[in-house]
Amino acid sequence: MATQTESRKHRVEEFVVQSEPFYVPITDEVEIFEAAYRQKVPVLLKGPTGTGKTRFVEYMAWKLGQPLTVAKPEAKRAADAPNGSIPLVTVACHEDMTASDLVGRYLLDAQGTRWIDGPLTKAVKVGGICYLDEVVEARKDTTVIIHPLTDHRRILTIDKLGEVVEAADAFLLVVSYNPGYQNALKDLKHSTRQRFVALEFDFPDQEREARIIAHESGVDDESAAMLAKLGEKIRNLREHGLEEAASTRVLIYAGRLIEEGVAPRRACQVSVTWGITDDPQIQRSLDEVVSSIFP
């Protein structure tokens, strides 16, 4: 993995994905997404944490020839995207996020006030992919905005301006959510869910996962294979005391630590075992699995 030595600043419209994001398709999700994009059908990505949902969207943005823009709701300085290209706007949803964080609001300035578009509005206007990550976390009033955007109307109502924006053709709403949380309070309403086509994400098989780990962390193939095996073994314990299985992401972290010279068993302990459970008994069991796999 190439490491950047210093941070670089981009204006939103100048930032494009430089190279193809690494993504290993599991089934036909790429084709489905392309079809959905062409047919303007919103997409819902379901799956446990660390299964590559965000990476998939990045990849699709690249694949569809889009430059990429990441905008946090707080940093809404995006100017219009450059001619022809359409940004991918990623919004990480959190529980205090309201509709106006998505749509936009007036700001005060020295002379008076200035309206600024929210990330969703921007994407609607310029026609890009707006990716709402962990959408269940957002406050319920956001659904009011999402609904008219995700059916045949494809409109965004901006109360404050008294405007209705029709979405550009290239606009697509993508949301993700993790149904694994054992939390009855946070679930998508059916009226919302049924406005999307859903792509299920799960962990890749051992061989693919090994490739991903090797690529992302830079470890040798053998270690990557062992990490992938560890991932699979730990996932066998879902429903047996583990609430969340080891994600590909933590395996990659372990790989990176190994690449840095940390002893493999220790690397797995700190990045995998301790990451996924606090129960000492289960930790011990996982440690035993780790020590069986790694010499």
Place this chain on the structure above:
Amino acid sequence: MTQDPERPAKPTRVGESDLEHLPPAVLEKFRRARGALKNRLAEETLDQWAAQGVAIARKTVRSWEAAAEYFDASPEVQRQLPSGQFLRWARTGASLCDDSPSLAVAYFRASPGAVLRLRPRYIDDWATIGRSLYRGTWKSSALSCRLFESAPQMLESISFEEFGQFGTFLEVLSRRSYDAAGECLAQSLELLPKLGGDTSSFIALARAQTETSWREVKALFDSASASLPNLTPQHRGPLLSLARRLVNTRGANPGNALSDGAAALNAIPADQRGQLLQLADSLAAAAPAAAPEFLRSAPSVLERVTFPQLQEWQAEGAALGRDNPDAATAFFRMESARSEEILDALSSGIELSRVSDILRMYCRALAAREIDIQASQQLVDKHIGWVEGDAPTTEGTTIYLPAVVNRYTSKDQNFLWFKVISTHQTGHIEFGSFDFDYERPSTMFSDIRPLLKAGRNRDPQQPLTEQRDTPRQLNPEPGEGGIETAFLTDMSRFFNRFSDNQLALDVFTVSEDTRLDARIMHEYRGIVKPYLLTQRNSIEQRPAIESLPARQALLEFMVRISLGQKDDLRAPREHADAARKVRRLVRMLRNSPLATVEDTAEVTIRIYALLEQIVNEDIPEDEFETIEHEDSQAEPQEGGLEDFDPESIAEQLAAGMQTDSENQNEQADGPEDDAGLQYQAPQEVDYRGEFKPELGQLLSQLKFDQMEGDGSGESMQPISAEQLQELMKSSAEMELEPSENGNENQQSDEMLQNLMKELARREPGNQNFSQGPISHVDEEGGPLQPTGRNSYVYDEWDFRANEYKPKWCLVHEKEMADGEPSFYQETLSNYASMVRRIRKQFELVVPEMYRKVKRLEDGEEHDLDALIEAVTDLRTGHTPDEKLFWRRNKTERSVAVAFLLDMSASTAEAIDEAKRGPDDWAAPDDPVEYMVWLRSRRAEGLRRSYKRIIDVEKEGIVLLVNALETLGDDYGIYGFSGYGRENVEFYVIKDIGERFSAMVPRRIDRIAPLHATRMGPAIRHTTAKLAAQEARSRFMFLISDGRPQDRGYSREGVEKEYAVHDTRMALVEARKEGVTPFCLTVDREGHDYLKTMMQDFSYEVLPDINLLPQRLPQLYRRLTT
């Protein structure tokens, strides 16, 4: 007795006439005695003797019997005594006769024997001892007589002094109970002679016991008879003196101390016994009651630790005992955590129970299946073919491991051993030992299996060629016609191909283990090191190859290669070539990590073919040679296999079978068959344990077929008893336990029954195992009507009929009665630190709950965002929004929850059974003891010394209530139980909507185990309550200790299923009403039915009930935030 005043004998001659009025036997005896004595006694003495006899005879109506005995005994007695003593003896008897003729009878009758062993001067004392027992009653006289009669025998081995002590003891005891005295006397005859020098201390012990608690004396004798004779004198004395110390100790039982002590001593090596007694003795000085507990625990403790470590443990306990003797008792009874801790720290051994949870998860992770871990003995106890209680093994679904591992000197090493053996057993499951498919091609060989003919002709009438076999679920082999023999498993079909199934099984076992080891070391690189070490250690324990006859030597050679031995491999020179071939085949398995069980089978066939040709004869040691190193690089993968021509091997096996079935003794084409010794299976490789492929496949197939459902479309035929019997007869795996009476038929019948049961257990859907057709045992009757204001009717789901039974259950809602508030208070103070912690956790929830509500017209503070907006609106000319404030508001959280508590009778179960001896429950027979027992039970009712499941449930509720009050959620607590469908009791401890009041703790106190568990209606009723709530989120927490069950809540054959399905349906209904159910159970068996019952609902099985108070609030928090 006072000495009779010396009476001068009557000078007058006593004649026979004086005796004439008596029964003629008396006279006859008199004549005979006088005849014998005439020449031995002076005339005067003789007269005195005769006169004494007549005097005795005349004393009372019945005293002639005494006289007769007197005459009878006299010649013998006289021989032993000088005249003076002789007459004195007679007078003593006469005076006994004054008391009771029966005493005199017994005295005279016992005299010939007794005087032989008594100094003459003791005769009077002897009589005195006997007489002292006599108190004029019939019982006392009987006892006294028996003591007289016992004297000759007893005096043979004990001194008169000891006899005296014994008499005194008996006298003391007889004041309490003649029966007890009589029994003790009877036992003493056996016991005392065996005690040697310790007799008097035992009698002293018995006497002391009598004085403190005479009821225990009989038990003391019982345990003494059982234990003391088996001890050497050097240990008996100290043990007796230990017991003596315990007599006056509260809570100690000397009798138990004797038997426990003796048992303990016999269970440990002789050279440690003396020391152990010293330890017990020194402990008794500090805490007497703890000493017997120490002795009792010692042998099991010594299995875990060495003797010096035991001493340390004892010292810890003794130190404890100086301050608090009761604590020491618990310490040595192994009931204190401290004791366990110390032992654990001292010992290097590891008990399975301590690591089974870790290993279970480990194995599940590896194999991706629901593997359970149990002690091997559990499998042996099922009596379905496994016999080794210490060997690791598996039947395809559960891994069985030894209960304790103490092979190495460090805990880490012992744990590694556990890990290695469980990894190997998991390998059987993970890498498909039991997935063997006869038809599936191997990966490395050209298959011989299709060429093999069915064999082991079970019916000699049937020509081999016409026999054909079909394993279950497989199509018959094409081509040949004839009888179909259905095999239960592919594995059975495979082994059927060999004439010597033991040899085939052994070869297969070694080959398969080789394959697994290779696979495991390939897949799990981290375990390679301990694995190789284990293999090396195993090699050291192998028997020398040279010591074995040829065929076994080659098999041993094979085992060693499979364990990785490279150098110094010896084989008979004559068979060096075969050895090289064996080596090549085994190495193929070792070097091909991706080999399958079918490859194992092919290797087995080839090696079997080689070994079959080798005569199992003794070979002199110098006929062995070392098989030289082969360059392993040059070893070809598939090369060299041209040695094995499939056709000819198939022919060879068939020929072997032919000869086998035709004539045991006739020679096959091999030039030198049958000259060898009986073939013996090789010594087991300990880390690989037992491997039973046929049984394993049989048992695991069923289990997993069941799991996968009927998707395959192939209908599975039920297994018949005949098929099983066939399997048992033909399989080399079915080992019978060595039995003394050689009753193997009965044993194998039992095993068959057990196996059928086991199979039925695994195949719940298969009704063919049940005793008869499914009978409907539901109560008769139809729908019910509510009977009062607080009763409600609910439907019940019948999963067989796939419909509801309308108005089937009647729920009676009652308010729980009031109890004491102390339980609530005590729980809170007992768990003070946890209460604080839970409160803190819940307080973390509170900020979320008191979330800022923005955009209010009035509130705590201005909302900056809203303010800015308002200003901008003003500037842009819009009307600003007036809602400029925010406030922390409680309305965000809107949760209503109902806790439904299982109050079934089973919750009365004590949490730690071990802490409660079974005898605590059994009422004693003795009325006096019964009263004592009853009193203590009643006292216990008030203040129970042990904890029941329900108590822990209650504690959990207390902690939760406490926490919920901080949170402000609306909650209700209900309990349910009942008996039968028309009587489901539903207790309200706190209704939803009811405010927490002082009554709630009081009601919690009254939660107690009642009857059965009909969950469905209780859930429905709770759902109805929750549905009436307006809260946004509604939850139902079901806390239970086991599966639902009630009278009529089941049907025969589908028993538990019915209740499980109804409960599930009730939960589904709840969900439809917008209630989220959650089930928390402490039933460790819970996973199996909960999987069905709670499918796609959340549930948790608590591994340890004691976690409940802690876990319940945690779960609640997680589920609702």
